[in-house]
Amino acid sequence: MARIRLGMVGGGRGAFIGEVHRIAARLDGQYALLAGALSSTLDGSRESGAALGLDPARCYGSFEAMAEDEAARENGIEAVAIVTPNHLHGAAAAAFLRRGIHVLCDKPLTATMAQAEALAQAVRQSDALFILTHNYTAYPMIRQAREMVARGDLGALRVVQVEYAQDWLAEESASKQAAWRTDPERSGLGGAVGDIGTHAHNLACFVSGQKVAALAADLQSFVPGRRVDDNGHVMLRFDGGARGMLWFSQVAVGCENGLQLRLYGETGGLEWRQEDPNRLWFTRFGQPKQLLTRGGAGAGEAANAVSRIPGGHPEGYLEGFANLYTEAAEVIRAAQEGRRSEALGLLPGLEEGLAGMRFIAACVESSFADSAWCQLEP
Amino acid sequence: MARIRLGMVGGGRGAFIGEVHRIAARLDGQYALLAGALSSTLDGSRESGAALGLDPARCYGSFEAMAEDEAARENGIEAVAIVTPNHLHGAAAAAFLRRGIHVLCDKPLTATMAQAEALAQAVRQSDALFILTHNYTAYPMIRQAREMVARGDLGALRVVQVEYAQDWLAEESASKQAAWRTDPERSGLGGAVGDIGTHAHNLACFVSGQKVAALAADLQSFVPGRRVDDNGHVMLRFDGGARGMLWFSQVAVGCENGLQLRLYGETGGLEWRQEDPNRLWFTRFGQPKQLLTRGGAGAGEAANAVSRIPGGHPEGYLEGFANLYTEAAEVIRAAQEGRRSEALGLLPGLEEGLAGMRFIAACVESSFADSAWCQLEP
Amino acid sequence: MARIRLGMVGGGRGAFIGEVHRIAARLDGQYALLAGALSSTLDGSRESGAALGLDPARCYGSFEAMAEDEAARENGIEAVAIVTPNHLHGAAAAAFLRRGIHVLCDKPLTATMAQAEALAQAVRQSDALFILTHNYTAYPMIRQAREMVARGDLGALRVVQVEYAQDWLAEESASKQAAWRTDPERSGLGGAVGDIGTHAHNLACFVSGQKVAALAADLQSFVPGRRVDDNGHVMLRFDGGARGMLWFSQVAVGCENGLQLRLYGETGGLEWRQEDPNRLWFTRFGQPKQLLTRGGAGAGEAANAVSRIPGGHPEGYLEGFANLYTEAAEVIRAAQEGRRSEALGLLPGLEEGLAGMRFIAACVESSFADSAWCQLEP
């Protein structure tokens, strides 16, 4: 079982998410990173590549050069991770998809809807896989929650409360991470809504098994001079009848990565917090609360499938991210062998990406329209 | 320092909140309960009164009879607690106010806006005090939070998240408590919004020092056949510039009394949960989170003033409620002596009650208008 | 149902536990405080009594005068609360017991074993009741735990871990509270072991239903110049086969009132923390952890009997203390009416007090003997 040959676009020095993708790819030993357009210059890319042990000949100054060259190589990369700022996702992904190279792309899908549509076309025209790394969906207890909702442990869902609160943009920041995220040219129309709101939206849909049919939003930019939103409140109506609320913030002082999901149905309730991801609270109406733990007695098949070590030894963010990579490896191998992998149904891809883009657009539109309800096309 | 002579309207057998008021009145030894119209019949009132050691001659079949008789007695009651269903608050309170008897009334103010206006007139025409028992405002760490916000520990407030989630009405319920709360004749137009939404609204305003200027609401009635709302989502705009969200639910399976308040300003954040009321989380931007505790090192003057025992020995709901009663006793004595008590500024009264009624009305109106923003008159 | 006429010895200005007893006596309306030897001087006693609304004629300068006078009065006190420093418990209690006045005495029983034996004799020779306020036993979830252990929900107990950690004596302190507690003349041979170690010991026995048969202890005095222990480690062997550990400390910086009890049996485990007293964790082996809450779905008869308000509205330390007073009222009334009250079996009294004294003595003895195991006579 040879390792899948992987390349990376973006993720040079000072990047955050690129290193996360690399660890995720390494953790279960399913990939070998062999090529990269890690920076926007050839020198930068070679410098970053050297630190990763890449062959200088496979360090590129642009994703186009990389796509062309790798596709032509005998043992060129089979898959590529796209970890650039948002506005480059579409073009980069398309370059590889066009050449039959599988893509693992960071979220959100793109910076603009036009870019998203172009990428959608590229995905549809390619035989290669397109996977969007909505990593929080791969936490074991999130899989557990999804399984429980799907099999009716909560009854019909009524209320979905989701939030993602951070504080790192509470003041103006000069960091590289902050710079592109608060620049509409690179992040897209949405700021926090794209960066973290989409994660909250995606997670709520993934676990509830419902889509957001309509929303009413009120976005704010609290930090003076900021050109994108840094906080937002959204009321949600799901297509399966649930109602909900979504809050995202990058100015909530004291919050690190406060992604939290709560679901309440006719007969049961679930509560989960990303900062304590190995635990899932479950209550059947009229009974004591139960604490289900990763690897513990209450964990079922879906959770155990993405769990490595016994309960009480915490797995974290990187393991969750690695779960996506490892499932992607299985799906890629299945594709290579002409099989269809079961994991395919679990992995976020184009549809989730487009749903996220529509979510961003609808939030912005509703907010401009004084929070009027905005329907999301299915 | 003689005990204040207290009467009670409502609170007969099977009542919940009446017993809470009685414990609150007893806890610090400031009141003597001497009279009651505990039930709507004389027999019922005497039966309930006997269990409380009341003189049968001071057990009444109606609040009118009680008001008239007690006002005429030499040592008649000085204050009365109104703990009936909502639709009786107004008339009962007015009957006593008219006779110069101080009123401690459970929330919300009344069932309808018309009743509220009538009561407002009665309050304004009376020299007697009208106190509305928004008890959560009297938890020590809520007082601490208010003090910190007021002195600028958080900087200008940006975001206020408040919620109050319960699950006891997740199914149709036959209990006496449920019956009147889900009957619009007795509870008013709002169901959960009046019962617990008003608490959340009041608490957010009390601590933030800001009023809700506008709101957009989406209310639901999930339980089939229910005639009032049992869940609601509300987006908030405060008059001081903060934005927020309020969620209330009586169908959130697994939630007992999940009242939670979070405030985020330019330089700091605060988080508090009613189910763990002795703790208050405080973060200065860029510094480690601090856990302030009732009676502990971080507790200041406002908290200590309503605190009885050292940190680590939890005080709870009843102590919080008792704080209101004890402050009311001080205010009543001050009034009797022609002084003005400092505590008066802390106690919720008519203005808070009217604000709550407007909040209910605005939530219902906005929800009917497809969540259009509804301005609240100041 | 008239209130029980209550007196108090100790509890003047600056006292902590006296005020706690008074609140506990008031909370459920079962007592009227009518007399007191609140200070060791008549003037002091009258001054403190005035603040409590006591008749100056019933404020005494000594417990002997009070006992004699009240016993002779037509409507003299029926019960007395002893809230002095430890070395006065015995003589004060005996003075009232001798005259048929029921006693509620703070713990530990006395300062010395000789005092304890004298008191034991007084209790045995009296028809009056002697109740020792080991208040933590009256928390609802502690009653729940005891009920669960007794009915075998945990199987045979194996391990009992109990601890009580505070930090208020981490430095030398000049407070009145600290002064007598660190003075062997007034506190007894044990310092922290008597003040809080006895609580931990009592609680472990109360819930487990087992007695400590032997212990090995290592006591320390960390603060320079301190004449009594301020920290101690104790290994325990219970008469029912369980083994355990007890840790108490008054120098554990960051601990407020960290009393914690954990019990593990063949088939189940329980965990409880005094600082979060409305919750009890229960695990059946091989099943998810359950969170049982006061007033919640998992609470049984024993917990509900001492619970006032619905789940999610926290009851705290004062309510737990009040439970003892209210049960004592029931027991006193039963005694007056010649009935035997069921509550009698739950209330700590002489036996628990003597067990506590033997525990203190054994800890000190073992620690002096280089932690040799010390048998506790049954």
Added chain:
Amino acid sequence: MARIRLGMVGGGRGAFIGEVHRIAARLDGQYALLAGALSSTLDGSRESGAALGLDPARCYGSFEAMAEDEAARENGIEAVAIVTPNHLHGAAAAAFLRRGIHVLCDKPLTATMAQAEALAQAVRQSDALFILTHNYTAYPMIRQAREMVARGDLGALRVVQVEYAQDWLAEESASKQAAWRTDPERSGLGGAVGDIGTHAHNLACFVSGQKVAALAADLQSFVPGRRVDDNGHVMLRFDGGARGMLWFSQVAVGCENGLQLRLYGETGGLEWRQEDPNRLWFTRFGQPKQLLTRGGAGAGEAANAVSRIPGGHPEGYLEGFANLYTEAAEVIRAAQEGRRSEALGLLPGLEEGLAGMRFIAACVESSFADSAWCQLEP
């Protein structure tokens, strides 16, 4: 920077800790696993090796064959991970050390003291490094705690409370993991004391900077028929003056991996729980508790050096384990280059292993001697 060539002894199918070592070695990309004696038979080793992508020629049926063959190869392994049951650690490690191959060995050092002494000699006679994977020492917040203690943030330490509670051996178990751990031939004289008690001991020493000078222990075997201890209580005297308690249990129903460390000094206290490893509670006497988080504002140099991602995105057990491997890689490279690495001072090795063996022996000895204090030679 080429990857370090790694081999593994043990860790075939059904093993737990072998897979953990492999993930730890992969996570930061510092090692390439190239050879293994994964099982005790050649066939088993090849089968397990195939699943890991190992060259069949480098899969061995015994560690001796592997050591000999790899040492002779041009590109033979530079380091080996020993992940067998305890009784094989010594001989396996020695075989590689003798040939200059660096060893990363799971804990405890060996099953018997004789084996330990033999291994000690092998380590001392070798130029190769010997690292013992006491992985909990490499959690970022444990490094933070150690740094804080060392620089005096707590003042002189007084009390150290450490515990490690599990429940997986609460009943007789037929699992492979349970089998060797409860067999004195393979686990050594100690059962739980060796398996997890040593972790607790090691962690307490690592963070406190003190050694256990003497202990008094009471070990138990609760499960009928069990030949080794499954629970134990130990009182500790540290050479730097601190006193403490250590509890370990594999029968504490409801505990998963409840390793918890608390340290209290003259001026401050620290509390940490392995199941929530990204958080460290710190209190300065008389000030509010602070919550220090991995990657957060309060994290210092020592924590940040072993931290990968921002605060609020939990790192867990595998990242902690990987920290040891990554530091070992740095130390190995330094050795190869004739440098001395700073990390060397942080990595547990022979001394810690011998201390652990002495701890096991002392616990068993003290327990047999009715818990008499047993001095540990320095």
